[in-house]
Amino acid sequence: MEENHPKLFLFCIGGTGARVLKALTFLLASGADLKASKVIPIIIDPDNANGDMQRTIEILKNYQQIRSRLEFRHNHFFKTDIQTLASLESADPEKGTGMRITDSFRFDIDGTRDGIFSHFIGYDTMSATNRAMTDALFSDKNLALELSVGFKGNPHMGSVVLNQFKDSQEFKFFASRMGQKDRIFIVSSIFGGTGAAGFPLLVKNIREATDKLSNHDRLRNAPVGAITVTPYFGIEPDDTIQIDKNTFIAKTKAALDYYSDNLSGNQSLNALYYIGDLATKDYKPAEGKAEQMNDAHAIEMFSALSIFDFMNIPESNLRCKDGKAESPYFKEYGIVGDDAVLTLQNLGTESKRIAVRPLTQYALAVNFWNNRLAQAINKPENWARSNTVPIKGDFMGAEFYSQYLARFNTRFREWLTEMARNNRALQAFNIDTPLLHTIINGYVPKEKSFWGGENPQELGYDDYNFDLNAEESKLPALEVEKRFMAIFYKSTVRLFDSRFKPLIG
Amino acid sequence: MSNFQNKVLRLFTGQNTNADWHPRSGGYSKDEVANIKDPAAGSRKEITSIPSPFARIHLFENAFEWVANHAKTEGNNTLTKKTAYHQLVSDALDVAEVFFNFEVFNQTQKNLRFVVWNKKNELANLKNSPKHRLFGETLELYLSQDNVKTHFDLVDNVYLLFCDDILVGGTSPSTLFFAAHNEGFRLARLSLNRGNDVFFDEEPNPLYNRSMALQRYLYGLFTVNLDLRQIMAPLWRYMSVSLDVLKTVRPNDYAAIQAIIDNRSYQGQFQGKPFNAEAFISEFSAATTGETNAFVDVLKNIHHRRLKGGPADYATDDFAIKSIKYGKSPCPLVLQNNFTKALSYCGGTWKPDILVPFQDPQ
Numbered sequence: 001m002e003e004n005h006p007k008l009f010l011f012c013i014g015g016t017g018a019r020v021l022k023a024l025t026f027l028l029a030s031g032a033d034l035k036a037s038k039v040i041p042i043i044i045d046p047d048n049a050n051g052d053m054q055r056t057i058e059i060l061k062n063y064q065q066i067r068s069r070l071e072f073r074h075n076h077f078f079k080t081d082i083q084t085l086a087s088l089e090s091a092d093p094e095k096g097t098g099m100r101i102t103d104s105f106r107f108d109i110d111g112t113r114d115g116i117f118s119h120f121i122g123y124d125t126m127s128a129t130n131r132a133m134t135d136a137l138f139s140d141k142n143l144a145l146e147l148s149v150g151f152k153g154n155p156h157m158g159s160v161v162l163n164q165f166k167d168s169q170e171f172k173f174f175a176s177r178m179g180q181k182d183r184i185f186i187v188s189s190i191f192g193g194t195g196a197a198g199f200p201l202l203v204k205n206i207r208e209a210t211d212k213l214s215n216h217d218r219l220r221n222a223p224v225g226a227i228t229v230t231p232y233f234g235i236e237p238d239d240t241i242q243i244d245k246n247t248f249i250a251k252t253k254a255a256l257d258y259y260s261d262n263l264s265g266n267q268s269l270n271a272l273y274y275i276g277d278l279a280t281k282d283y284k285p286a287e288g289k290a291e292q293m294n295d296a297h298a299i300e301m302f303s304a305l306s307i308f309d310f311m312n313i314p315e316s317n318l319r320c321k322d323g324k325a326e327s328p329y330f331k332e333y334g335i336v337g338d339d340a341v342l343t344l345q346n347l348g349t350e351s352k353r354i355a356v357r358p359l360t361q362y363a364l365a366v367n368f369w370n371n372r373l374a375q376a377i378n379k380p381e382n383w384a385r386s387n388t389v390p391i392k393g394d395f396m397g398a399e400f401y402s403q404y405l406a407r408f409n410t411r412f413r414e415w416l417t418e419m420a421r422n423n424r425a426l427q428a429f430n431i432d433t434p435l436l437h438t439i440i441n442g443y444v445p446k447e448k449s450f451w452g453g454e455n456p457q458e459l460g461y462d463d464y465n466f467d468l469n470a471e472e473s474k475l476p477a478l479e480v481e482k483r484f485m486a487i488f489y490k491s492t493v494r495l496f497d498s499r500f501k502p503l504i505g
Numbered sequence: 506m507s508n509f510q511n512k513v514l515r516l517f518t519g520q521n522t523n524a525d526w527h528p529r530s531g532g533y534s535k536d537e538v539a540n541i542k543d544p545a546a547g548s549r550k551e552i553t554s555i556p557s558p559f560a561r562i563h564l565f566e567n568a569f570e571w572v573a574n575h576a577k578t579e580g581n582n583t584l585t586k587k588t589a590y591h592q593l594v595s596d597a598l599d600v601a602e603v604f605f606n607f608e609v610f611n612q613t614q615k616n617l618r619f620v621v622w623n624k625k626n627e628l629a630n631l632k633n634s635p636k637h638r639l640f641g642e643t644l645e646l647y648l649s650q651d652n653v654k655t656h657f658d659l660v661d662n663v664y665l666l667f668c669d670d671i672l673v674g675g676t677s678p679s680t681l682f683f684a685a686h687n688e689g690f691r692l693a694r695l696s697l698n699r700g701n702d703v704f705f706d707e708e709p710n711p712l713y714n715r716s717m718a719l720q721r722y723l724y725g726l727f728t729v730n731l732d733l734r735q736i737m738a739p740l741w742r743y744m745s746v747s748l749d750v751l752k753t754v755r756p757n758d759y760a761a762i763q764a765i766i767d768n769r770s771y772q773g774q775f776q777g778k779p780f781n782a783e784a785f786i787s788e789f790s791a792a793t794t795g796e797t798n799a800f801v802d803v804l805k806n807i808h809h810r811r812l813k814g815g816p817a818d819y820a821t822d823d824f825a826i827k828s829i830k831y832g833k834s835p836c837p838l839v840l841q842n843n844f845t846k847a848l849s850y851c852g853g854t855w856k857p858d859i860l861v862p863f864q865d866p867q
Contacts, residue, residue, distance in 0.1 A: 122636035130627055130637070132620040132665045135672050137561050139686040156560035163643045197556040204650055230516050249543040251554030252516065254567060256538045258555050261654040264532025272532060276516045302514065309526040330532050334524040338512035348511075348524025 006181040008036040008311060009085075009174060013044045013198040016189035016229050018052040019296060024304040025059055026412055029066075030362035031076035031489070032354055035311040036183075038081045040088065042174070043106040044165065044198055052294065055411070057105050062408040069400055074475060074486035077362065085170060088177045099173045107170050117157055118143035153251065158197030166205045176214045178222060183318070185310055186226040187303065190255045191248045199226060200259070203268050207323040223270045223318035224325075225310040228259070230276030232299045252276075264330065270318045271329040273306040275299055277424060296418035298342060298426035301355075302333050308354050341425045343442035344503070352504045356440075360500055361492035363416075363429045363439055364464075366409050368488070371432060372461050381465050383472035389483050400481045436460060437499055445499040459499050467491035517541045539574060557647050562655060565683040566739040568593035573742040581750045584711040594743065595709030596684035596692075600674030602704065603666060603697055604682065604801070605719050605811050607792065615668055615697065619794035619801065622663040622675075624648065655679045656736050659804045664794065668695050673705075678804065680740045681723075712747040717758055718812055722789055724748075724762050729782045730807055789813060 012021040021041055028034060041060065045053050060082060067078040086103040090096045118124065123134055123143060134143075142157055165171050178184075186202055188195030206224060209216035231248045259265075264272050277299055309331065319326045335346045344356050368376075377384045377391055384391045395401055413431055420427040427441045437445055437459035447457040471490040475483060511521045517540045522529075555563045568590040575590075576583050584591075603610060603617065611617050628648075631641025652658045656678045665675040673692060674684040684705070685692065692705035702710050712720065727733045727741060734741040748766075752759040765780050789810035792801040801809040 121640040122634070125634075125636055127627075127630060129620055129622055130631060132667070132672060133622045133627065133663065134640075136663070136665055136675050136683070136685060137558055139688065141688070153554065155554060155556035156558055159556050159558050159647070160640060160643045163639060163646070167639070191554070196554065200556050201646075204646055208646065208650065232514075249516070249541060253538050253541050253543060254554040254564075255556055256533050256541075257535060257567060258557065258563060260532055260535055260538065262557075262651045266650075266653055273526065274533060275514050277514050278516060299514065306526055328532075330529050331526045332513050332515055332522075332529055333526050334511045334513040334521065336509055336511055336524045338510065350525035 005037040011186045013188040014194035015052040017187045018056040020303045022056045023301040028080040030358035032358040065404040069481040075489040155196035189229040220323045221320035225271035227273040232277040267324040270325040383468040467494045569739040569743040576746045591709045599704035600682040620665045713751040
């Protein structure tokens with residue numbers, strides 16, 4: 001039962017954090033099994049108009065809207081609860097914290113939308129001695145930097161600006177809401193400004209939690225995992241802007257070196273995951289704000305899988321004493337076959353076990369909803385006509401489908417498309433094919449032919465409707481959205497089992 | 506699919522052990538990080554990626570280490586390369602020179618002064634002021650947690666040096682010195698120099714090319730205080746590599762330094778006697794900030810030292826009068842305008858365009 005699993009406080013820092021969170025959300029929507037009773041995403045990114053973050057937040061809100069109308073006895077799509085931090089406030093005022101927390105997925109870090117760094121640190125009113133020290137540590141350019149677009153690859157500045165969060169109501173609230181077995185996971189990129197600084201800073205503040213913070217001892221010794229994403233995409237060089245792919249590797253090395261002394265080297269983390277790739281794709285450079293929106297990448301999906309891995313680690317292996325992990329894990333990620341274009345067959349056994357069935361089921365569902373749903377409702381197919389709860393002509397126009405589910409699925413398809421055209425590409429599905437047995441790219445189920453050879457074991461909409469009918473007739477009466485989702489969940493289980501099971505062994 | 510070989514997704518080539526998320530024996534080690542191929546290595550762009558407010562200090566650690574490792578793998582003649590890291594190393598050594606020759610430079614009206622940043626007091630000042638509290642707390646967080654490699658815990662103060670009210674550099678617990686930001690080589694305009702080596706310009710100068718007095722001081726410091734070789738490992742690694750080059754370019758000077766390191770003997774008035782702390786203190790006076798008894802410290806219990814009195818090693822200049830009768834030091838130098846031979850002069854080389862005034866204003 002989900003209730004017995006710990007909560008997961010998931011800190012997602014910067015653009016990479018937002019994109020990995022997006023990949024996780026799609027995995028959870030497809031019903032992938034995460035051993036968490038609840039996921040609480042906390043997005044930290046001072047670049048308020050960051051395109052990636054906005055896309056992710058939109059998807060999360062859709063997810064919640066969809067999920068709120070479903071049940072999970074019969075259906076596992078969207079089964080994992082994703083909630084904002086604010087939602088953890090007790091409904092009972094006696095037990096509540098009395099804090100007023102913004103009900104948002106994003107930590108609102110004050111003071112970083114306007115102004116320049118020197119004003120932020122109060123440079124002009126410092127003593128001459130402190131000004132001298134500040135000049136030693138920060139260049140004139142650093143001091144003059146506009147904070148509204150992040151730190152332009154200057155994590156040494158990020159380490160100061162982002163430290164605001166430790167004083168925020170949200171951080172204090174988070175600390176107070178950590179349960180005994182709850183876990184923390186941090187997603188960040190090692191390059192760029194926000195992630196590189198925010199990650200060690202967050203860990204330091206958690207492990208250093210003084211008694212000024214409620215629950216500090218629990219926080220200090222909480223199981224903390226993290227993934228540090230090293231370069232996997234580049235940026236075309238452009239003299240007019242300050243980010244430069246050429247220095248990504250140098251920056252990564254500098255940060256990794258720092259981590260080896262002051263993060264992995266001093267046992268602050270219970271589990272540290274590393275991932276990166278030498279195959280790179282150049283993007284048009286952007287200075288942040290809405291421009292910074294990169295195509296989804298397979299690395300982000302693999303990164304999301306690290307969260308599943310972390311939640312699978314037994315509690316006894318994640319113990320801390322005095323803020324130090326007793327037996328830290330360090331992990332890397334491997335694929336099978338060094339191909340420039342990946343398919344689901346390049347995934348290892350465990351990754352397949354976690355992701356292939358759910359994603360394929362959801363892809364099959366999206367395929368039908370896109371290509372056949374209107375037709376099936378209009379006909380109507382048996383499962384739509386239903387003796388119990390019919391799905392009528394207005395279903396697709398109603399709020400649940402048109403406002404939430406269809407929009408969510410547009411984003412899902414976009415995610416798949418972007419990963420498919422990236423480098424290294426992941427071409428997972430032929431999402432719109434009517435030849436459903438070919439929906440998994442690169443895999444065609446086979447059956448022995450009469451003549452001793454092998455033929456593709458075909459799958460079409462007739463088979464699909466057959467399964468939908470079979471499942472619908474077994475379901476009890478539920479509200480139409482619940483039933484709708486359950487019908488599709490159960491029938492796609494059947495479809496997967498009938499054709500694709502050999503892929504996951 | 507091309508094959509069924511596992512491929513681990515990482516930036517350096519290593520063992521392709523397993524698929525999926527799988528454990529490895531530890532975090533990425535320094536050697537593995539060093540093995541990540543950097544296409545921009547050798548470029549001159551500033552690298553600003555260390556996620557700590559003390560990034561500047563760590564940057565110099567990385568620079569000394571990188572240059573030393575590079576020399577070990579690519580050959581000792583790489584110490585004169587002009588990469589961003591070589592530049593940083595040279596700038597830090599320039600700061601060392603200015604600290605070391607403090608009295609000489611002040612005599613030539615360079616207007617040098619110290620600002621002493623006392624950790625305890627200044628952090629308290631910052632934290633007690635609402636506008637500066639966050640900055641102070643952040644500095645304190647990193648100072649207290651990040652002392653595995655950078656021994657912030659072993660220093661009470663950072664000594665910052667100004668020339669004509671412009672920050673030149675300061676002391677570091679891991680590399681002795683670090684230089685201030687030097688974009689566009691702006692610090693070269695301060696015209697701090699030694700012979701024809703202009704400090705902070707675009708021509709990096711490795712340690713072995715610098716004055717023997719400075720080198721005797723540095724190697725002496727790391728011999729009298731052996732722990733420094735561990736505490737300031739990045740700098741010591743560089744110093745070892747530089748010594749290897751000195752051996753090939755100036756064997757006599759190398760021998761003198763090696764004698765110090767071996768605690769064997771010492772030149773000058775202690776010729777033939779064992780090198781020790783007493784000899785060291787005798788040759789170099791304790792550096793002060795200008796205030797009485799306010800020493801410039803390397804670490805809590807070790808004072809920096811500087812050249813005593815005048816430039817004692819000008820005696821080795823080719824221009825010095827080699828007089829048996831004149832026992833004092835320094836010997837006067839015989840200088841001539843338009844002299845074209847490239848003889849050694851003030852630790853550098855004489856250039857024909859150096860003007861010799863007919864009268865010394867002093």
